[in-house]
Amino acid sequence: MEGQGKKNNRxxxxxxxxxxxxxxxxxxxxxxxxxxxxxxxxxxxxxxxPGTGKTVLALEFLYRGAVSGNPGIFLTFEETVExxxxxxxxxxxxxxxxxxxxxxSLLGVQVDPDVLLSGDFNLKALFAIIGGKVKTIGADRxxxxxxxxxxxxxxxxxxxxxxxxxxxxxxxxQRLTTILTAKNIKGQDSSQYSFLDFMADCVIYLDHRVKxxxxxKRLQVxxxxxxxxxxxxxxxxxxxxxxxxxxxxxxxxxxxxxPQRISSGNPSLDAFLGGGYQAGTCILxxxxxxxxxxxxxxxxxxxxxxxxxxxxxxxxxxxxxxxxIGMLSIGIDLRPAIEDxxxxxxxxxxxxxxxxxHLFHLMMTIKRFEPEHLVIDAVSACERIGGKLxxxxxxxxxxxxxxxxxxxxxLINQLSNATQEHDVSGMGxxxxxxxxxxxxxxxxxxxxxxxxxxMKSRGTRHSHKFHSFVLTDQGIRxxxxxx
Amino acid sequence: xxxxxxxxxxxETFIFRLFVAGDEPNSTIAFTNLRKICESHIKGPYNIExxxxxxxADIALEQGIFVSPALVRILPKPKxxxxxxxxxxxxxxxxxxxx
Numbered sequence: 001m002e003g004q005g006k007k008n009n010r011x012x013x014x015x016x017x018x019x020x021x022x023x024x025x026x027x028x029x030x031x032x033x034x035x036x037x038x039x040x041x042x043x044x045x046x047x048x049x050p051g052t053g054k055t056v057l058a059l060e061f062l063y064r065g066a067v068s069g070n071p072g073i074f075l076t077f078e079e080t081v082e083x084x085x086x087x088x089x090x091x092x093x094x095x096x097x098x099x100x101x102x103x104x105s106l107l108g109v110q111v112d113p114d115v116l117l118s119g120d121f122n123l124k125a126l127f128a129i130i131g132g133k134v135k136t137i138g139a140d141r142x143x144x145x146x147x148x149x150x151x152x153x154x155x156x157x158x159x160x161x162x163x164x165x166x167x168x169x170x171x172x173x174q175r176l177t178t179i180l181t182a183k184n185i186k187g188q189d190s191s192q193y194s195f196l197d198f199m200a201d202c203v204i205y206l207d208h209r210v211k212x213x214x215x216x217k218r219l220q221v222x223x224x225x226x227x228x229x230x231x232x233x234x235x236x237x238x239x240x241x242x243x244x245x246x247x248x249x250x251x252x253x254x255x256x257x258x259p260q261r262i263s264s265g266n267p268s269l270d271a272f273l274g275g276g277y278q279a280g281t282c283i284l285x286x287x288x289x290x291x292x293x294x295x296x297x298x299x300x301x302x303x304x305x306x307x308x309x310x311x312x313x314x315x316x317x318x319x320x321x322x323x324x325i326g327m328l329s330i331g332i333d334l335r336p337a338i339e340d341x342x343x344x345x346x347x348x349x350x351x352x353x354x355x356x357x358h359l360f361h362l363m364m365t366i367k368r369f370e371p372e373h374l375v376i377d378a379v380s381a382c383e384r385i386g387g388k389l390x391x392x393x394x395x396x397x398x399x400x401x402x403x404x405x406x407x408x409x410x411l412i413n414q415l416s417n418a419t420q421e422h423d424v425s426g427m428g429x430x431x432x433x434x435x436x437x438x439x440x441x442x443x444x445x446x447x448x449x450x451x452x453x454x455m456k457s458r459g460t461r462h463s464h465k466f467h468s469f470v471l472t473d474q475g476i477r478x479x480x481x482x483x
Numbered sequence: 484x485x486x487x488x489x490x491x492x493x494x495e496t497f498i499f500r501l502f503v504a505g506d507e508p509n510s511t512i513a514f515t516n517l518r519k520i521c522e523s524h525i526k527g528p529y530n531i532e533x534x535x536x537x538x539x540a541d542i543a544l545e546q547g548i549f550v551s552p553a554l555v556r557i558l559p560k561p562k563x564x565x566x567x568x569x570x571x572x573x574x575x576x577x578x579x580x581x582x
Contacts, residue, residue, distance in 0.1 A: 107544065109547065109549050110547060112564075115564055115565075116563075116564065116575075117567050118565055118566075118567045118569050118570055118571045118574060118578075119509070119512070119513070119516075119567035119568030119569055119571070120509050120568050121509065121550045121551060121552060121566045122509070122550060123549065123550055124504040124507065124550075125502060125536040125540070125543050125551040126550065128504070128543070129540045129541075129543060132540040132541065
């Protein structure tokens with residue numbers, strides 16, 4: 001993901017393992033899902049209800065192609081060319097300029113539903129227009145936005161089919177990589193355009209759901225002839241400059257653990273961990289309310305910032321002020337790090353946005369701030385984003401994205417009575433976590449005893465014993481001797 | 484041409500533009516039918532322009548024509564468009580407001 005820049009490739013294609021040529025879409029995350037891009041010289045169908053982002057996706061594909069030396073045609077039955085240019089400007093796409101450069105051709109056709117019909121007619125004129133434009137600008141790709149609108153002219157599905165097939169043949173003869181968009185609502189009368197699904201080599205379904213007042217956009221590859229693809233639904237957002245998908249690539253296996261160790265901020269804890277945390281891995285700090293999780297996390301943050309690293313702290317539980325005051329009471333002063341712009345707190349209510357917005361908000365913050373380490377306080381609060389599944393989705397994707405970039409992720413999880421004993425992450429992600437530290441406390445007749453256990457530390461020998469600790473006004477002090 | 488004038492005068496010339504796809508059968512039939520319509524409905528002079536979409540695709544696009552055969556009544560205004568072979572002579576004649 002990070003390595004795929006928007007390079008300038010003339011007629012660029014990508015050879016997949018299966019051998020079919022593909023055209024990179026250059027849309028963030030989409031080429032990972034498609035294992036390279038759209039099928040070259042073939043037809044891809046974008047299907048979905050109105051407002052799901054089909055036109056934006058198709059337009060971005062054409063735009064990115066045009067700016068990297070691959071001219072394209074945008075044929076729309078949905079709106080006027082003027083409206084298209086205007087809407088494109090909101091994405092920062094200057095279509096008029098590309099038209100002047102001969103990199104783009106915009107064709108708008110108004111289909112009058114009341115046009116007089118008498119006798120037989122066909123689409124040869126349209127094919128002639130397309131053929132002319134292909135020659136003029138040397139296009140190798142075309143978007144046909146709203147093919148279902150064109151189809152309304154032809155009565156009867158058999159008639160529609162024969163015109164679609166004729167168009168398909170025309171586009172194939174011109175060797176155009178074709179993207180069709182069609183309005184289609186899942187489950188509703190899907191037989192009407194099932195021949196479009198059949199004819200296309202690649203079918204992508206876009207969906208838009210509102211769940212618990214939070215709106216979600218999803219993309220799913222339904223079919224890709226001759227190629228593998230990621231078959232799960234993938235959430236996406238439309239940002240200021242286009243579409244961003246965040247597919248989960250390879251979750252557990254492919255990350256090489258960097259040998260570099262970073263201090264947890266506490267020498268005793270470093271010793272238990274066999275030298276400290278491993279940079280670029282995922283660490284979970286788990287425990288009931290008040291067990292000292294934020295203190296452990298901030299001890300680390302403070303030490304990392306002193307080393308010259310940047311730490312991004314996402315706080316779903318309290319404000320930056322509240323956090324700073326709380327940490328000052330145990331001798332952790334994060335204010336200098338904040339002033340140096342080494343430490344940044346993002347304090348946010350989980351309910352304020354949907355999963356995708358949270359995801360992308362965070363990803364964009366990471367992109368801008370470029371931290372070495374990320375803390376999420378707390379993943380248990382993520383359930384308030386939109387339920388357990390949404391929380392799982394969110395956390396897994398963040399971990400994946402950070403591991404790809406080599407960012408250390410420190411997750412805090414507040415255990416409740418409802419948390420299963422064996423699942424200390426509270427959401428079934430223990431297997432993708434590299435280090436687990438469990439905090440707890442108990443009361444005796446005379447005092448409260450805090451303890452800490454390194455439950456897991458992948459790749460290192462670690463202490464398997466409970467160690468008691470206290471929160472002093474000079475930080476955490478851990479008893480090196482086991483309980 | 485006065486846009487408010489509803490009645491046709493004797494010296495108003497009808498101008499039609501027929502978009503055809505080369506020698507395609509549908510297109511030939513449309514031309515034949517158009518001649519019939521004009522002969523039977525129009526008393527005065529009329530003009531039929533044939534535009535081959537294979538040669539003049541740009542003109543077709545400009546005029547919003549993307550199927551063939553397609554007939555456009557250019558004059559008198561308003562512009563009227565009919566798609567197809569024009570096989571229903573009476574209906575097309577009425578639609579073109581020739582009477």
